Structures are given as structure tokens and as C-alpha cells.
Amino acid sequence: MMWTAILLAALGCYLLKLAGLSIPSRVLEHPLVHRIADLLPVALLAALVAVQVLADGPTLQVDARLAGLGAAFVALLLRAPFIVVVLVAAVTAAGLRLL
Amino acid sequence: MTASPDPVLPPGERSAIVRDGVAVGIATGAYGISFGAISVAAGLDVWQTCALSLLVFTGASQFALVGVVAAGGSPLSGAVTGLLLGTRNTLYGIRLAPLLGWRGWRRGAAAHLLIDESTAMAVTRETTAAARVGFLATGLAVFVLWNLATLGGALAGEALGDPRTYGLDAAVGGAFLALLWPRLKDRRNQLTAVLAAALVLTLVPVAPAGVPVLAAAVVALVVGVVSHATDPTEVPGRDDLPGGGEHQR
Numbered sequence: 001m002m003w004t005a006i007l008l009a010a011l012g013c014y015l016l017k018l019a020g021l022s023i024p025s026r027v028l029e030h031p032l033v034h035r036i037a038d039l040l041p042v043a044l045l046a047a048l049v050a051v052q053v054l055a056d057g058p059t060l061q062v063d064a065r066l067a068g069l070g071a072a073f074v075a076l077l078l079r080a081p082f083i084v085v086v087l088v089a090a091v092t093a094a095g096l097r098l099l
Numbered sequence: 100m101t102a103s104p105d106p107v108l109p110p111g112e113r114s115a116i117v118r119d120g121v122a123v124g125i126a127t128g129a130y131g132i133s134f135g136a137i138s139v140a141a142g143l144d145v146w147q148t149c150a151l152s153l154l155v156f157t158g159a160s161q162f163a164l165v166g167v168v169a170a171g172g173s174p175l176s177g178a179v180t181g182l183l184l185g186t187r188n189t190l191y192g193i194r195l196a197p198l199l200g201w202r203g204w205r206r207g208a209a210a211h212l213l214i215d216e217s218t219a220m221a222v223t224r225e226t227t228a229a230a231r232v233g234f235l236a237t238g239l240a241v242f243v244l245w246n247l248a249t250l251g252g253a254l255a256g257e258a259l260g261d262p263r264t265y266g267l268d269a270a271v272g273g274a275f276l277a278l279l280w281p282r283l284k285d286r287r288n289q290l291t292a293v294l295a296a297a298l299v300l301t302l303v304p305v306a307p308a309g310v311p312v313l314a315a316a317v318v319a320l321v322v323g324v325v326s327h328a329t330d331p332t333e334v335p336g337r338d339d340l341p342g343g344g345e346h347q348r
Contacts, residue, residue: 002147005174009164010154012178013185017157018210020192021201029193036323038333039291040316041159041187044180045279046292047299047315048163051170052272055303055311068269072276082130082277089273093266 068093108228116220116229117236123216123340124240127158130274131245134161135252137271140262141169145253152249156242157214159278160184163312166271172309180312191218194334198222198230212238219335281339282332287322294318 053065068089075088131152138148143165151161160181167177192213198221201209217238224230259265282288295315302311 002143002168002174003150005164005178006147006150006154008175009151009160009178009181009185012182013155013157013160013188014211016182016185017188017192017213018207020189020213021196021199021206021210023193031327032323034190035326035330036319037186037190038330039288039319039323041184042279042282042288042291043295043315043319043322044163044184044312045159045275045282046295047312048166048180049272049275049279050296050299051303051312052166052275053269054300055170055308057171057308058304060300060303064266065269065272068266069272069276072273075273076277076280081126082274083133085277086130086133086270086273090266090270093269094264095266097263097266 064093064096067096107226108232112229113232116224116232119337120220120233120236120238121240123220123237124244126340127216127241128244128248130158131248132252132255133270133274134158134165134245135249135254136256136259137162137169137252137262137267137274138165138249139253139256140259140267141165141271143168145250145257148253149246149250152246155181156211156245157185157188158245159187159215162271162274162278166275167309167312169268169271170308172307172312176309176313180309183313183316188213191215191222191334194218195221195230195234198224198227199234200227201231209234209238212242214238214241215335216241216340219337219340222334223337281335282330285330285332287326287328288330288332291318291322294322 049069053069054060054062071092072085072089075085080088134152135148138151139145151164155161163184164177164181167180168174195218199209212234217234220237221230221234224233262268279292283292295318298318299311299315302314
């Protein structure tokens with residue numbers, strides 16, 4: 001199941017990249033299609049943030065993960081690089097759990 | 100791949116572009132470590148983790164797949180979420196195709212390297228020669244270092260044991276926020292993000308794991324239909340990249 005998912009993602013992501021370089025631009029330049037494709041990553045990434053931080057199976061739970069996200073938010077405001085943002089989130093959550 | 104038909108690029112400019120590309124590759128590779136560790140923490144093995152970086156090779160989609168699995172979703176719903184995130188590479192390709200001007204097998208090979216970083220380092224160039232050098236140098240540097248870093252991160256993650264002890268579950272949320280961050284400069288994107296988060300949290304208690312995230316795509320659909328503004332943050336700029344802003348002209 002996992003391997004099927006990995007190969008499906010690999011093939012699909014490659015074809016999406018190739019399509020961009022191959023399809024005549026007018027096909028995908030329809031303003032509505034273009035806007036939706038542009039907004040998809042924003043909506044999905046925001047949804048992934050919410051699920052990662054607040055969902056625990058089928059329940060919502062406020063715990064150390066939210067503090068980790070808050071710390072990541074501050075790090076981003078301070079223009080920290082990606083790896084630092086991720087580390088700050090992890091260390092904050094791990095630290096709180098030690099208390 | 101490196102044989103460029105137009106020899107107009109001065110050697111000095113060429114090596115400056117290559118240097119910038121390698122700098123971006125090193126900075127991006129560093130976050131491949133976190134992908135490797137997070138993927139193993141989500142329950143994938145080292146081989147599966149490395150296969151994702153080698154074959155999928157687009158960071159947000161890889162994080163999405165392992166993120167959905169970590170949250171208890173099925174691998175297939177993770178893959179579909181990853182595919183939906185991969186659609187932005189299609190937009191990058193449309194923007195870059197006339198500039199890069201590759202055909203046949205070269206285009207087929209270049210497609211695998213079409214990611215945020217290679218796009219940002221190519222899209223602002225004024226000539227095809229400069230765009231190709233920026234695209235290839237960045238794409239290849241990121242590919243090599245991203246994959247090495249993934250392997251290192253996966254091996255380290257396996258050695259660490261329980262991911263919660265080290266806050267790796269919180270790291271995933273931080274990673275997604277960092278990926279989203281450059282797009283949040285735009286007001287409509289902020290609204291989209293808030294609506295998507297609200298919808299997904301409403302659905303978590305009632306829908307099977309993996310489904311709420313996919314449902315957030317509906318928000319993109321609705322906002323896209325309702326609003327008509329263009330998005331200035333659509334294609335990443337060099338400023339948005341780690342290590343990319345240092346040699347700006």
C-alpha cells in the first residue's frame with residue numbers, strides 16, 4: 001500500500017511537471033483554472049498545518065504541538081531559515097513535554 | 100544536458116549563476132534532513148523515504164504524503180494530497196517553457212528538476228542561456244544534496260526512537276507553515292489559508308483521516324471562482340529561497 005502510494009505520487013508529480021513544460025500555455029492559461037491551481041497549495045498547506053498541530057486521530061487537541069507552531073511562527077517572523085524553523089518547533093514541543 | 104546552443108553567456112556570469120545555484124542547493128539540502136527524520140517518524144522505512152526524495156522530488160508533496168500518513172490517513176490519500184500540491188509545478192513549467200526552450204529528451208529530463216528552487220533561479224533571467232544554467236545548476240545541486248540529506252535524516256530519525264520525545268510531531272506543523280510562509284504576503288492567500296484551516300478542523304471529528312485535508316481543496320476552488328485578483332507570490336522569487344538572496348544584483 002505504501003509503495004503503491006509512493007509510485008503513484010512519483011509518476012503523477014513527474015507528469016504534472018512535464019505537462020507544464022509541454023502543454024501549450026493557452027490550455028492552462030484560462031484565468032479561472034490558473035487561479036484555482038495557484039490557490040491549491042495555499043489551501044492544502046494551511047489544512048496540513050491545522051491537522052498536524054491540532055488533530056489527534058478524530059479529536060482536536062491543544063498540546064505542546066501548538067506551542068511548537070507558535071515558536072515556528074516567531075522564527076519565521078525573524079526570517080529564520082527553514083531548518084531553524086523546524087528545529088525551533090521540535091525543541092519547543094519536546095521541552096514542554098519534559099516539564 | 101549542459102550543451103547550450105547559444106554561446107552568449109560570459110564565463111563570469113555563468114560561474115556566478117552556478118555558485119548561486121549551489122548555495123541554494125546546500126541550504127535546501129539542510130532541510131532534506133528534516134524530511135528524512137519526519138518521514139521515518141511517520142512510519143515509513145528508510146527505503147521508502149529515500150524513494151520519495153529520488154522519485155517524487157518535490158518537497159511539499161513529499162511532506163504532504165508523510166504528513167497525512169503521520170496523522171493516521173491512508174497512504175493513498177497522502178499521495179493524492181501530494182499530487183494536488185504538485186500542480187503548482189505545472190504552473191511553473193508553463194512560465195518557464197518558453198524561456199528554457201528545451202524539446203525532446205532534454206525536456207523530459209529537465210521536467211524532473213522542475214521545483215520551487217530551480218524555478219526561482221531561472222524565471223528572472225533575461226536570456227535562454229542564463230535561464231538554463233540557473234535551472235540546471237540549482238536543480239542538480241538541490242537533487243544531489245536533497246537526496247543525501249534525506250538518507251542522513253532518515254538514518255538519524257531511525258536511531259532517535261520515539262518521535263514525540265524530540266518534538267518531531269510538532270516539527271511537521273512547523274515545516275508546513277514554513278512552506279506556506281512566502282505565499283502569505285498576499286491578502287487573498289491569507290484568507291484562503293484561514294478558511295482552509297477552519298474547514299479542515301470542522302471536518303476532523305466527522306470524516307476519516309486524510310479526507311479533511313483533501314476537502315480543503317474546495318476552498319481553493321471557491322476562492323478562485325469568487326475572486327479575480329492575480330497573485331504576486333505565485334512563482335517563488337530568489338528572495339524566497341534559503342541561500343538565494345545573497346548574490347542579488
